[in-house]
Amino acid sequence: LLAGQEGTPQALGSGFAPANIALCKYWGKRDDELNLPMTSSLSVSLGALGTRTDLSVRDGGDEVLLDGELVPPADSFAARITSFLDLIRSESGPGFRVATQNAMPTAAGLASSASGFAALVLALKEVMGWDLDSRALSMLARLGSGSACRSLFSGFVEWHVGVRDDGMDSYAEPIDCVWPDFRIAPVTVSAERKSIGSREAMRRTRDTSRLYEAWPAQVAEDLLAIRAALRERDFVRLGETAEANALAMHATMMASRPAVLYWRPETLETIRRAWRLREERGIPVYCTMDAGPNVKLIFLRESTAAIESEFDAVEIINPFETATTAKSEY
Amino acid sequence: LLAGQEGTPQALGSGFAPANIALCKYWGKRDDELNLPMTSSLSVSLGALGTRTDLSVRDGGDEVLLDGELVPPADSFAARITSFLDLIRSESGPGFRVATQNAMPTAAGLASSASGFAALVLALKEVMGWDLDSRALSMLARLGSGSACRSLFSGFVEWHVGVRDDGMDSYAEPIDCVWPDFRIAPVTVSAERKSIGSREAMRRTRDTSRLYEAWPAQVAEDLLAIRAALRERDFVRLGETAEANALAMHATMMASRPAVLYWRPETLETIRRAWRLREERGIPVYCTMDAGPNVKLIFLRESTAAIESEFDAVEIINPFETATTAKSEY
Numbered sequence: 001l002l003a004g005q006e007g008t009p010q011a012l013g014s015g016f017a018p019a020n021i022a023l024c025k026y027w028g029k030r031d032d033e034l035n036l037p038m039t040s041s042l043s044v045s046l047g048a049l050g051t052r053t054d055l056s057v058r059d060g061g062d063e064v065l066l067d068g069e070l071v072p073p074a075d076s077f078a079a080r081i082t083s084f085l086d087l088i089r090s091e092s093g094p095g096f097r098v099a100t101q102n103a104m105p106t107a108a109g110l111a112s113s114a115s116g117f118a119a120l121v122l123a124l125k126e127v128m129g130w131d132l133d134s135r136a137l138s139m140l141a142r143l144g145s146g147s148a149c150r151s152l153f154s155g156f157v158e159w160h161v162g163v164r165d166d167g168m169d170s171y172a173e174p175i176d177c178v179w180p181d182f183r184i185a186p187v188t189v190s191a192e193r194k195s196i197g198s199r200e201a202m203r204r205t206r207d208t209s210r211l212y213e214a215w216p217a218q219v220a221e222d223l224l225a226i227r228a229a230l231r232e233r234d235f236v237r238l239g240e241t242a243e244a245n246a247l248a249m250h251a252t253m254m255a256s257r258p259a260v261l262y263w264r265p266e267t268l269e270t271i272r273r274a275w276r277l278r279e280e281r282g283i284p285v286y287c288t289m290d291a292g293p294n295v296k297l298i299f300l301r302e303s304t305a306a307i308e309s310e311f312d313a314v315e316i317i318n319p320f321e322t323a324t325t326a327k328s329e330y
Numbered sequence: 331l332l333a334g335q336e337g338t339p340q341a342l343g344s345g346f347a348p349a350n351i352a353l354c355k356y357w358g359k360r361d362d363e364l365n366l367p368m369t370s371s372l373s374v375s376l377g378a379l380g381t382r383t384d385l386s387v388r389d390g391g392d393e394v395l396l397d398g399e400l401v402p403p404a405d406s407f408a409a410r411i412t413s414f415l416d417l418i419r420s421e422s423g424p425g426f427r428v429a430t431q432n433a434m435p436t437a438a439g440l441a442s443s444a445s446g447f448a449a450l451v452l453a454l455k456e457v458m459g460w461d462l463d464s465r466a467l468s469m470l471a472r473l474g475s476g477s478a479c480r481s482l483f484s485g486f487v488e489w490h491v492g493v494r495d496d497g498m499d500s501y502a503e504p505i506d507c508v509w510p511d512f513r514i515a516p517v518t519v520s521a522e523r524k525s526i527g528s529r530e531a532m533r534r535t536r537d538t539s540r541l542y543e544a545w546p547a548q549v550a551e552d553l554l555a556i557r558a559a560l561r562e563r564d565f566v567r568l569g570e571t572a573e574a575n576a577l578a579m580h581a582t583m584m585a586s587r588p589a590v591l592y593w594r595p596e597t598l599e600t601i602r603r604a605w606r607l608r609e610e611r612g613i614p615v616y617c618t619m620d621a622g623p624n625v626k627l628i629f630l631r632e633s634t635a636a637i638e639s640e641f642d643a644v645e646i647i648n649p650f651e652t653a654t655t656a657k658s659e660y
Contacts (some may be wrong), residue, residue, distance in 0.1 A: 210548045211581055214542075214543050218585070221540075247585060250584065251584040252585075255541070259573075262594055265595035265602075268594065268598055270594055272594075
């Protein structure tokens, strides 16, 4: 991937990448080292919510800062960054100072590893002077964290599963669909640390869940439906499919042995509350859930008031909001 | 089934059959009319908890009483009994008075249709003077409600899936395993009426859940494990398999479209509480859940005190308790 990209590092570089939420989930790898997925997936990036990374070359080893605080090198967060950096530098160095800042709703349970590795790749591009297109950057980010390959882009994004063993055809691309009325709202039911990390949970599902055998076919079907829904701006079809896809993903986990059960009582309560809004008041709101207990609601701008009145202090995200439109919206 | 069984009805008959809880679930039919299952299943009968049915021949139409109260003929409970009786009598009659009494823990969420149809078949045998063995009676009960075929027997019972289209090899049989220390305790989290009946939920799962495709293979594997666990009195293996099997069944439902989600927040809370007992205190207690929000705990006699202290006012059932042993046990 980096052949012919050996220039002299610049002193400084920085990058920003948005967090993303999958509407058709990535669950299960066909290659654990290269983060090659079993299926394609499709996400929406969260606009201005994400990670900013400032990078500088330094003598000696790496130094990782998170929101201004030095992270001990033995911490898994710092260790993951260092092993990623090892992939792209020679044995003789250089060392990096990686200063990461997450701009996300407090404790919203949004994964920061996707935006984090994507921002790191963008900062590295600047520092290293790589002449790489977004496809190559997407593949680099994927090596850090699978879903990071989607965080290179804004709006709706599809990660192509690819067929090659070396992963050179497994990258993300933006989908040509701007939907300014699309909204997403994370509902945090627990900020507790997950009982099992998503890498381990994916592996266990793939290796022990018989029901997972049907997952790739389900995803293929759901992707077709979601792509069509985006093309036709058919929100109900989009929401129904995204919700059903998330439930099916959790079903594959639940059938693992031992079971992977991320849901907490409040998870179900939130899902049921969204369903009640839909059934009793006709509000088109749908749920999606990732490898954790939190729920993300998806809906359209027109339902904002209903969502705000039903879910206390919920933070509503407009993925297509830019700095310039932000003021006129609110 | 009833060829050569046309005698003169007796005036009176009665039957008792226990409720049963599946440890390897029955989920999905290959024939909706004959209640032929997609897979075999394995249950434990609940001893003295079940249904007693008193039957008498009467002039005119059928009359159905539940716990002494007349049930309107249009009620689905009465209608199901009448259509079942229609299967076994000629067009000219006779009419029956069916008086049903359920002896179950209050609102324990135990299915009464299994014990109900099994008791009805036993009462019919007496009234009609049928000379039928238990295998034939089991098949008759199956026509009323699939899992009723298992309620003809006490202790651990296996329902053989069969291969014939006419269902003549799809019946239950008792398993040669007496386990006096085995306990089961229903934890009622909601007495609300189910949002969707199990017949409809089974059909939807079979017809729309891709994950269900893997269910028959999962059951085949689980049955082997449960049979072995019963043979070897290996409670941990029995509990682990039964719990995983129930979770997998719910996973197949959850992946239906639209989703079938019987769980309530309290369901998850109960499951997690049982898991905590297991993890933190080493108590071998496992969960099983049927087509509804309630949880049944399975454990051994030695864990009774721990279960009673963790679950308020829980009713503990000894499936192998008989009227004569009841006194010495308590």
